[in-house]
Amino acid sequence: MTDTNAKFSCRNVKVHYGDFEALHGIDIDIPDRGVTAFIGPSGCGKSTFLRTFNRMNDTIDGCRVSGKILMDGNDIYNKNLDPVLLRARVGMVFQKPNPFPKSIYDNIAFGPRIHGLTSSKAELDALVEKSLRRAGLWDEVKDRLKLSGTGLSGGQQQRLVIARAIAVSPEVILMDEPASALDPIATAKLEALIEELKERYCIIIVTHSMAQAARVSDKTAFFYMGDLVEYDATEKIFTNPSNNRTQDYITGRTG
Amino acid sequence: MNQITVYMLMLICALVVAGFVYNRSQALTKFRQMRAEAGGKLELSSWHSQASYHGYFTGWLVIFVTFTVFIAGLLLGAQSGGGVIPWVAVMIIAGVGTIFLCGKKISGGFRARTYVERFVHGLLIVLSIIAVLTTLGIILSLLFESLRFFKSVPFMDFLFGFQWSPQTALRADQVGQSGSFGAIPVFAGTFLIMLVAMAIAGPIGLMIAIYLTEYASAGVRKWVKPAIEILAGVPTVVYGFFALLTFAPFVRGFAESFGFSVPTQSALAAGVVMGVMIIPFVSSLSSDVINAVPQTLRDGAFALGATESETMKQVVFTAALPGIIGAFMLAISRAIGETMIVYMAAGKAANLTANPFEAVTTVTVQIVALLTGDSDFDSPKTLVAFALGLVLFVITLLLNVVALTVVRRYRAKY
Known part of the structure; x- marks a missing residue:
């Protein structure tokens, strides 16, 4: 019953922090293109679930993941798979913009350099420019590539971080509440960027803003207390949810 | 520092503590009396400082006054011989007098807290100045002693000389190196x-x-x-x-x-x-x-x-x-x-x-x-x-x- 078009197929995924079970067995198929939004109240496990896709939970002490997560049919929790290689293909953008304390150029060049993606300075320059253009930041920073990435505004930093992720040519971009630290104008720019990127990448976004989920996503998954309650086309979730709890959450009665 | 000065310092401490405790209770009594007369509810501006600030105010003033007496006594050489008894007497009179005068000042309109805050502010400034002056003093003493040294040995010979043997003749008749x-x-x-x-x-x-x-x-x-x-x-x-x-x-x-x-x-x-x-x-x-x-x-x-x-x-x-x-x-x-x-x-x-x-x-x-x-x-x-x-x-x-x-x-x- 695995969806052949799925980028990720998850079966009975459980996550434990020590003795605490944060996710109680999630089954979901994430499509290869487009935006999938995870919504739900705080502590429902949506961020935890997001971090299983690039095995970022491995860096947390006492965190265990069980069940199966297939990416293009391959188990990403296979013991022989090095998470370092997985993360080069599954990029991630965090809640708080986290540019490295390096120049804008070096921020973008970091990934290509460690993975040896380019063989010459000119090639690297071109890749940096392409990534910044794709993130819609090139025109704003092209004259100050040598200046520190931490000197940019919050919205610019978040787009810089997206450009940094794009530079290693991932197939998937995970976004963990990427707009929660941004003002409405920066958020609008970020959403426009997501709109463009979804043609090329599989994007999974965790968001607290239901309006944002409704605006940017094609499919929406509603999580509640470590369970996946409902997963459907975004339009269906926001107009005609089939579960009462989803209904209550999107209309603001719980949350 | 002989025994008398130590006793005098203890006397100063006693006067300060006594002044603080006495005038604080005075202020508290006056405040309660005023509140009772106003029917339990005072006007906002009728009592400015809390009782303990009147106490602190007294304490600070007593320190200043008695310390002045103390220093004056030391300078006049009162710590030995016949000067001791007048010294102690003046000290006690000055301390108790200050406490009494401060007690007179206690009233709702007297801004004891403002004065105490100014005292403390001044004290903090003085303490930081002491730290700065100490550093400055060390540097200056290094500098002046060094200058004296450079009078006998040229600066360049010291800084760029390759020979170090700082032995000089101890007595004039000794056969020694010049160093x-x-x-x-x-x-x-x-x-x-x-x-x-x-x-x-x-x-x-x-x-x-x-x-x-x-x-x-x-x-x-x-x-x-x-x-x-x-x-x-x-x-x-x-x-x-x-x-x-x-x-x-x-x-x-x-x-x-x-x-x-x-x-x-x-x-x-x-x-x-x-x-x-x-x-x-x-x-x-x-x-x-x-x-x-x-x-x-x-x-x-x-x-x-x-x-x-x-x-x-x-x-x-x-x-x-x-x-x-x-x-x-x-x-x-x-x-x-x-x-x-x-x-x-x-x-x-x-x-x-x-x-x-x-x-x-x-x-x-x-x-x-x-x-x-x-x-x-x-x-x-x-x-x-x-x-x-x-x-x-x-x-x-x-x-x-x-x-x-x-x-x-x-x-x-x-």
Whole structure:
């Protein structure tokens, strides 16, 4: 019953922090293109679930993941798979913009350099420019590539971080509440960027803003207390949810 | 300080405490009385300061008044003979009078709190000025004593001379050398030992810091970090005899097994042991700054597919670099200022050499040697200690300024 078009197929995924079970067995198929939004109240496990896709939970002490997560049919929790290689293909953008304390150029060049993606300075320059253009930041920073990435505004930093992720040519971009630290104008720019990127990448976004989920996503998954309650086309979730709890959450009665 | 002055100081304390307690209770009584008359509800502006502020106000004034009496008594020589009884009498009258006058002032409109706050404000300013003046005084005394030294030995001969043997004739009829005060061998020895120490402490301390923050489990960290910090708590004289009795003979034996003849006291022995001593300075401070690098930066690097080592070297280390430089600078100034280890293990012969197997001497050792023992305080032999101290002070000051500039320029914002 695995969806052949799925980028990720998850079966009975459980996550434990020590003795605490944060996710109680999630089954979901994430499509290869487009935006999938995870919504739900705080502590429902949506961020935890997001971090299983690039095995970022491995860096947390006492965190265990069980069940199966297939990416293009391959188990990403296979013991022989090095998470370092997985993360080069599954990029991630965090809640708080986290540019490295390096120049804008070096921020973008970091990934290509460690993975040896380019063989010459000119090639690297071109890749940096392409990534910044794709993130819609090139025109704003092209004259100050040598200046520190931490000197940019919050919205610019978040787009810089997206450009940094794009530079290693991932197939998937995970976004963990990427707009929660941004003002409405920066958020609008970020959403426009997501709109463009979804043609090329599989994007999974965790968001607290239901309006944002409704605006940017094609499919929406509603999580509640470590369970996946409902997963459907975004339009269906926001107009005609089939579960009462989803209904209550999107209309603001719980949350 | 004889017994009488001690008793007088105790009397001042008693007067101050009595004034505080008495006038506070006076104020409290008046306040309650006023409140009762107003029917339990006072107007907002009818009582300004809380009772204890009236007490503090009295206390401060009593300190000023009685202390003036105390100083005046000391100056007039009242602490012995027939002056004692009038002194005590004036003190008590002044103290009690002040308490009484302050008690008269207590009323709802008297702004005791404002005055107390001004007193305290002034006190804080005075205390900080004392600290600044002390520093200034030390610098000036170094400077003036050095100038006296430079009257007998030219400045250039001191700073750029290659010969150090500060022995002068003690008596006029003695056949002695005039002494030579070229400081270069002494400073060269200081820097040689500092370099050896940093060559040990720098890499080892940094590696320890990286291991503790990035790789060690919480359990290991809990035990290893305090254990390393104990190294900094060992008295330097213990390091000194460890260097002299254990490590130096080992170095000599090791070198002799290769057919070299080296003295027991050597720059290497002192430097290595000093390096061990300052390892905790480097490791503790560096691990603190590495710890302060936010986890989000590490996550960002991991999410790009960076390995732990790439994350450490290219992201965490660069972010922590200003702090690490600061840790190194602190360790260096500690190494330059250290005396006991080098006094015991490095020797006192002022050899100008870059060979760590030879005995060298350092600025601090020379200062100790020059100022201990019989010597007359006006000879160049003693005064040169001030000049050495001055140059050492200027060097550490420059090091700090350079370090601060570097740190400020490359300060990472995260």
